[in-house]
Amino acid sequence: MHRxxxxxxxxxxxxxxxxxxxxxxxxPGAPGIGDPYYPAYGNGGYDVSHYDLRLTYQPRTDRLxxxxxxxxxxxxxxxxxxxxxxxxxxxxxxxGAKASFTASGEHELEITPKNPLPAGTAVTVVVRYSGxxxxxxxxxxxxxxxxxxxxxxANEPEAAWWWFxxxxxxxxxxxxxxxVAVPDGSQAISNGTLQSTTSRAGWTRYSWRSDKxxxxxxxxxxxxxxxxxxxxxxSGIPIVNAYSKDLGGNYGAARASxxxxxxxxxxxxxxxxxxxxxxxxxxxxxxxxGYALETQTRPFYSPRQFASGTNVSVVVHELAHQWYGDSVxxxxxxxxxxxxxxxxxxxxxxxxxxGEGTAQEIADYVYAxxxxxxxxxxxxxxxxxxxxxxxxxxxxxxxxxxxxxxNEVGDEVFFAVLKGWPKRYAYGNATVGDFxxxxxxxxxxxxxxxxxxxxxxPSKPGAPAARAASIAPGAEGGSGSAPVRPKxxxxxxxxxxVHDH
Numbered sequence: 001m002h003r004x005x006x007x008x009x010x011x012x013x014x015x016x017x018x019x020x021x022x023x024x025x026x027x028p029g030a031p032g033i034g035d036p037y038y039p040a041y042g043n044g045g046y047d048v049s050h051y052d053l054r055l056t057y058q059p060r061t062d063r064l065x066x067x068x069x070x071x072x073x074x075x076x077x078x079x080x081x082x083x084x085x086x087x088x089x090x091x092x093x094x095x096g097a098k099a100s101f102t103a104s105g106e107h108e109l110e111i112t113p114k115n116p117l118p119a120g121t122a123v124t125v126v127v128r129y130s131g132x133x134x135x136x137x138x139x140x141x142x143x144x145x146x147x148x149x150x151x152x153x154a155n156e157p158e159a160a161w162w163w164f165x166x167x168x169x170x171x172x173x174x175x176x177x178x179x180v181a182v183p184d185g186s187q188a189i190s191n192g193t194l195q196s197t198t199s200r201a202g203w204t205r206y207s208w209r210s211d212k213x214x215x216x217x218x219x220x221x222x223x224x225x226x227x228x229x230x231x232x233x234x235s236g237i238p239i240v241n242a243y244s245k246d247l248g249g250n251y252g253a254a255r256a257s258x259x260x261x262x263x264x265x266x267x268x269x270x271x272x273x274x275x276x277x278x279x280x281x282x283x284x285x286x287x288x289x290g291y292a293l294e295t296q297t298r299p300f301y302s303p304r305q306f307a308s309g310t311n312v313s314v315v316v317h318e319l320a321h322q323w324y325g326d327s328v329x330x331x332x333x334x335x336x337x338x339x340x341x342x343x344x345x346x347x348x349x350x351x352x353x354x355g356e357g358t359a360q361e362i363a364d365y366v367y368a369x370x371x372x373x374x375x376x377x378x379x380x381x382x383x384x385x386x387x388x389x390x391x392x393x394x395x396x397x398x399x400x401x402x403x404x405x406x407n408e409v410g411d412e413v414f415f416a417v418l419k420g421w422p423k424r425y426a427y428g429n430a431t432v433g434d435f436x437x438x439x440x441x442x443x444x445x446x447x448x449x450x451x452x453x454x455x456x457x458p459s460k461p462g463a464p465a466a467r468a469a470s471i472a473p474g475a476e477g478g479s480g481s482a483p484v485r486p487k488x489x490x491x492x493x494x495x496x497x498v499h500d501h
Contacts, residue, residue, distance in 0.1 A: 042169025341398025357486025
């Protein structure tokens with residue numbers, strides 16, 4: 001909506017008095033969404049509902065050309081707003097009209113529309129851009145992985161800046177259409193379902209769609225030469241997996257692990273409820289990174305995850321995130337425990353399933369094998385700080401808290417909580433505090449003290465607290481006889497670098 005004042009001079013003063021006070025309240029949207037861990041991430045003043053990305057990528061040069069169309073709605077009277085982006089922009093239009101723009105800070109694209117935007121306005125933003133993602137960095141790092149046959153966008157908590165402009169924070173989830181043209185012989189892999197594949201003049205265009213809300217860091221793009229397998233899970237979910245043709249000795253182990261995606265997802269559904277999306281899969285590009293990532297519907301795995309052989313445990317971890325992290329996303333990055341503690345605990349449940357150690361035995365081992373003076377215990381999984389967001393304590397101590405909860409409320413209530421939580425907050429966002437309150441409401445028990453002990457105290461819970469939670473009975477601060485290592489521990493520990501970004 002554009003306001004225009006046309007009046008004879010004699011009437012100007014009186015008509016100005018009739019202009020709503022809000023007309024004078026235009027202000028820029030904040031350059032950050034308000035996350036204390038990452039103050040510059042995301043933006044204020046609007047909410048995106050859909051991203052339409054039409055891209056062309058040349059693997060030989062790593063050049064990306066794109067047009068991004070964002071559908072959004074303003075949440076304040078906007079004079080200007082930001083997108084998070086690093087590539088070179090040639091044109092921006094807002095509701096069809098050319099807008100002025102400039103780059104600022106480490107990763108901000110400041111956009112000033114031709115006319116200010118009242119709160120509640122539906123907005124269409126079109127950004128035309130190009131660049132070589134591998135030449136761009138922010139804060140001294142890159143989230144774009146150059147590969148021998150192309151490139152990959154995948155990282156946490158940020159990856160979008162290198163390939164599409166966005167409101168880059170999990171609080172602003174949206175649906176996606178990603179259409180990518182690549183030279184014949186290469187493939188483009190993204191999230192969701194493959195809607196179409198068309199070829200023309202030596203180029204093939206792959207069009208992918210994610211029809212459920214998706215956080216920006218969970219959007220992914222991989223271009224390269226892949227062996228692609230397709231199938232359907234027993235529960236009826238279509239599966240697309242992709243393996244770089246040059247994985248070398250890791251190829252067999254990667255494929256033997258990831259081809260079990262449908263089986264693992266169906267097994268997880270027994271604990272977490274129905275799988276929340278309409279697509280499944282995974283992909284392994286030829287990158288030199290060490291981590292994996294729960295990119296929505298199609299997790300990213302590095303070849304190093306399979307250097308020692310099959311690793312179904314990491315597949316369990318990333319697929320568990322489809323419920324805990326993807327469907328239900330963090331409200332702020334301090335809430336990372338509701339992602340990582342649960343994905344780690346899923347690995348403990350898989351160990352039970354495989355007969356390689358119960359969750360209780362693994363919890364006892366984690367508690368007893370870490371002495372009280374170990375810095376591990378100083379990290380608070382419920383609010384670890386940005387420097388410790390992916391510390392091993394968020395995973396292992398985080399899962400230990402869940403075993404303490406299980407022992408406190410009993411299996412029936414505990415598994416009702418695990419299954420009910422993704423349903424309660426499906427496709428939305430939540431905090432650690434929300435989980436505590438939800439667990440209390442389902443169990444009918446006060447649980448604040450338990451969670452404070454296992455998630456927030458910067459010290460090892462003492463023997464009385466451990467005994468009260470039925471953790472490592474008889475252990476006195478980790479002293480005494482050496483703890484028995486469960487058979488599955490080596491496989492679980494092999495995923496410790498899963499988010500070592």
